Amino acid sequence: MSSQVKIAKTLDVRGMYCPGPVMETAKAIKQVQVGEVLEVLATDPAAKPDIEAWARRTGQQILEITQEGGVTRILIKRVK
Amino acid sequence: MAEKSEGKKKLSMIVFSGTIDKLMPVGILASGAAAAGYEVNLFFTFWGLRNITKQGIRNQPAPIDKNYESMGPAMMAKMQEMKYPMWYQLIQQAKEVGEVKVYACSTTMEFFGIKREDLAEFVDDVVGVATFLDRAEGGIVLFV
Numbered sequence: 192m193s194s195q196v197k198i199a200k201t202l203d204v205r206g207m208y209c210p211g212p213v214m215e216t217a218k219a220i221k222q223v224q225v226g227e228v229l230e231v232l233a234t235d236p237a238a239k240p241d242i243e244a245w246a247r248r249t250g251q252q253i254l255e256i257t258q259e260g261g262v263t264r265i266l267i268k269r270v271k
Numbered sequence: 272m273a274e275k276s277e278g279k280k281k282l283s284m285i286v287f288s289g290t291i292d293k294l295m296p297v298g299i300l301a302s303g304a305a306a307a308g309y310e311v312n313l314f315f316t317f318w319g320l321r322n323i324t325k326q327g328i329r330n331q332p333a334p335i336d337k338n339y340e341s342m343g344p345a346m347m348a349k350m351q352e353m354k355y356p357m358w359y360q361l362i363q364q365a366k367e368v369g370e371v372k373v374y375a376c377s378t379t380m381e382f383f384g385i386k387r388e389d390l391a392e393f394v395d396d397v398v399g400v401a402t403f404l405d406r407a408e409g410g411i412v413l414f415v
Contacts, residue, residue, distance in 0.1 A: 208378040209399025236387060237377035237399030244405035 196254060196266055199227035205234045205262060212238045213245050216267070220251060223269050228254065231265040238263045281310045281410025285403070289318030290336040291343075291358070293415050298358030298365075300413070305369030310410070313362065314403045315394075316376035319415075323359070323375060324389045331357055363393055372406070374398045 202219040204212040212233045223229050231242065239256055242265050246253045254266040282304040286297050297319075301311050315323050322333055335343040356364065365371045372395045380386070380397065387397055396402075 208381050209376070210378075210401065213399065213401045235377050235399070236380075236397040237402065240396060241399040241401035244401045248401075248405060 196228050198230045198266070199223040201230040201232065203232045204238070205232055207233070208235050209237045209241060211235070213241050216242055216245060217249070220249075220267065220269050225269050225271065227269055229267045229269065231263075231267065233263045233265070234261055235263075239265070242267070279310050279410070280308060281312070281407070283312040283403070283407035283410055283412045284314065285412070285414045286313055286315045286319035287317050288336075288415055289320075289322050289333055291331075291333045292336045292339050294319070294322060294333060294358040297415055298356070298361030301371060302361040302365040302368075305365035305371050308369065311365060311369065311371040312374065312403070312406045312410075313372070314374045314376065314398070316379050320376055320379045320385070321383060323373065323391050323394055324385055325391055326389065328359055328391050331359065359391070359393070366393060372396070374403065 200219060200223050202215055204215050207215065212231065212235050216229070216231055220229055239258070243253060246267060250271050252268040252270045254268050257264045282300065284297055284300070286294070288294070297313065301313060304311050321327050332347060362371065362373065373393050375390055375394050375397045377397045377399050
């Protein structure tokens, strides 16, 4: 699924801790157009639940979350 | 994954303090609320977090606040006489009777060098402020 998604921007917040990843994600989503996809790379163990919660609250759509080698990769589609 | 949880009867506590005089009411409120059908969210951060590691549990009872120091030994003796459970046992019991989630703050874990595997078994997840706010939405929130 992910390999077909066109990524408009990648946000690398590896090494940052809460609330860093969520705050940077909130800023970065504004730098892509509605319909485009933001890729977030994070190492904070809270990044997955926090960005999921942020997306629910703000109405953005999470397309995919994968976790590998301590890195969480989240694809977020800007829908509004 | 922390699912959406607004609209229920709900008690959420930010457990910042690490002294026994604050941890006990957290356990008492959590178990009472769980028994009454409340969803309970416990978010352990800073000094509170150090108590929900396996090592932290072994080191219980945690020290008492300096203000109540003179009362400490008598209180502990009375609690033992009453066979009153420790706060973490109350949380474990609360989890058996109701919907109780225990969260550890990821940033504090990094501050103190605490790894996920160091956390006590009753800890459900490592989360941050966005998750806490999401889960606490629309319910009672206490900062302890």
